[in-house]
Amino acid sequence: MKKIIVILLLFVSGITFAQSFNKTKLDSLFQILEAKDKFMGSVAVSENGKLIYTKSIGKDVVESNKKTSNLTKYRVGSISKMFTSVLLFKAIEEKKLSLNQTIESYFPAIENANKITIGNLLNHRSGIHNFTSDPEYSKYSSEPKSSKEMIAIIAKRKSDFEPNTKAEYSNSNYVLLSYILEQTYKKSYKELVQSKIVKPLGLKNTYLGSKINTETNECFSYSFADKWNKETETDMSIPIGAGAMVSNPTDLVQFIESLFSGKLISKASLEQMKTMQDNYGMGIFQVPFYDKIGFGHTGGIDGFRSALSYFPESKLSVAITSNGMIYPNNDIVIALLSAYYNREFKNPTFEVIKLKSEDLDTYLGEYASPDFPLKIAITKDNTKLMAQATGQSAFPLEATEKDKFEFRMAGIKLEFNPKVNQMTIIQGGRTNILTKK
Structure with a gap:
C-alpha cells in the first residue's frame, strides 16, 4: 500500500x-x-x-x-x-x-x-x-x-x-x-x-x-x-x-x-x-x-x-x-x-570493505543543503556507519570503496569528500551534494 x-x-x-x-x-x-x-x-x-x-x-x-x-x-x-x-x-x-x-x-x-x-x-x-x-x-x-x-x-x-x-x-x-x-x-x-x-x-x-x-x-x-x-x-x-x-x-x-x-x-x-x-x-x-x-x-x-x-x-x-x-x-x-x-x-x-570504528570518524556529522528537503545525520554503531534523515529511522551503510557507502535496500549511495566536508547522495538517478555543518 x-x-x-x-x-x-x-x-x-x-x-x-x-x-x-x-x-x-x-x-x-x-x-x-x-x-x-x-x-x-x-x-x-x-x-x-x-x-x-x-x-x-x-x-x-x-x-x-x-x-x-x-x-x-x-x-x-x-x-x-x-x-x-x-x-x-x-x-x-x-x-x-x-x-x-x-x-x-x-x-x-x-x-x-x-x-x-x-x-x-x-x-x-x-x-x-x-x-x-x-x-x-x-x-x-x-x-x-x-x-x-x-x-x-x-x-x-x-x-x-x-x-x-x-x-x-x-x-x-x-x-x-x-x-x-x-x-x-x-x-x-x-x-x-x-x-x-x-x-x-x-x-x-x-x-x-x-x-x-x-x-x-x-x-x-x-x-x-x-x-x-x-x-x-x-x-x-x-x-x-x-x-x-x-x-x-x-x-x-x-x-x-x-x-x-x-x-x-x-x-x-x-x-x-x-x-x-x-x-x-x-x-x-x-x-x-x-x-x-x-x-x-x-x-x-x-x-x-x-x-x-x-x-x-x-x-x-x-x-x-x-x-x-x-x-x-x-x-x-x-x-x-x-x-x-x-x-x-x-x-x-556485494564486495564490502571492512573498516575499523575510528575509520568512520571523518564522516560523522549532520549534512544539509538548501536544495535537499531533509537533513542527514551520519553516526556510527561500532564499525557500522549509520544514516538518518529528518523524521525517519536510521539505516546501516555498507562500505563499497574508499569514501563510498550504500544502502542497497533503498538504492541509496553516499559518497563522502572529507576534505571539503561534503557528501553526495545518489538515489533514483538523482544526485544532491550536502555540506557538513
Whole structure:
C-alpha cells in the first residue's frame, strides 16, 4: 500500500531483439542473490501471452527453512489498485456508476464529498488525506476494521487540498472505491474480484487476502537487520481494494496482458485508465525504460514489495514479488528488461570493505543543503556507519570503496569528500551534494 513507484531511467535505446533474451545472465544474477541471501521472491517475464522466464529464490518461511517456489503467493500491496480500477470501469460500462458522479451519497461525513468524483478517487485528485501516513496507523494496522470504522478514520481528517486542483497519492481513495463497489453490487469486494476478474481469466493464485496461511503456499514477509526478521501482518480488512490482494508473478502477467488485450474492459476504458494527469493514471502509472513506455503499478505492504508492468509495443509483461529484499526490486526489474531489450546490465558482486570504528570518524556529522528537503545525520554503531534523515529511522551503510557507502535496500549511495566536508547522495538517478555543518 505504500507509495512505491518504479521509475526507470529514460535513455535512447537501440533495436529490440527479443530472441536474444539473456537468460544465462539473469540466472547468474539470481544465483548471486541467493548465495548472498540478498533477495527472497519470484519473477516472471511474458511476451505475447507466453512465459519466457520465471525464477523463485529464498524462503516462504525462514524459521522452518521452507523454500520458495513458483507456486508461492505474496501480498502484492498497491497492485491491488489495478484490480479495483478494472472493477470500477466494469461498473461504468454496465452503467451502474460514472466517473463524474460525486461521492456524498456514499460518504456524507467526508469533507468536500459533494465535490469529489469517482474519477478523482481513481487518479488521486480527491484531496482526501492518506490514512496510512498517520502515526497512529501502525497502532491499529494489525487489527480488523469494519467499513464503518474505516470510513470514520478517513472522514475525521481534513482535506489536504481542494478536489481536482492537484494529485497526491492516497490509499484512502481506493478503500472508499472498494466500499462504493460493494454498495453498488450488493456483494463483497472479495466476491467481485473472484467473479469479474479471477474466474473469467482462470487465475489460479489470485484472491483477496486474509491471515497468512503458509499451508496454501502463502509466505511471510521479512526485513533484514543482521538477520531476517518476520514482519507483522496488516489485517486485510483495512486496505481491501487499496492493497489486500494476494497473487504471484505468473498470475500478474496474465492479468495485465488480459487488461491490455481487451479481455477485462473496453479499449475506451483502458485509454481513460492510462490517461496521465500530474503523473497519475486511474489505477495505473507510466513505467519508462529508455525509449520504451510501459504501464503498471508497484506495491508495498508489511515486508512485501512488488511491481507489475506491461510494454504495449513489445507485448511484454514483467512482474516481481518479494517477501524480503536487501538488493532493490527496481534493480532486478531493470535487469529483466535489459535482458529482453538486449541492453547491458551489471550483476552485483556485494564486495564490502571492512573498516575499523575510528575509520568512520571523518564522516560523522549532520549534512544539509538548501536544495535537499531533509537533513542527514551520519553516526556510527561500532564499525557500522549509520544514516538518518529528518523524521525517519536510521539505516546501516555498507562500505563499497574508499569514501563510498550504500544502502542497497533503498538504492541509496553516499559518497563522502572529507576534505571539503561534503557528501553526495545518489538515489533514483538523482544526485544532491550536502555540506557538513
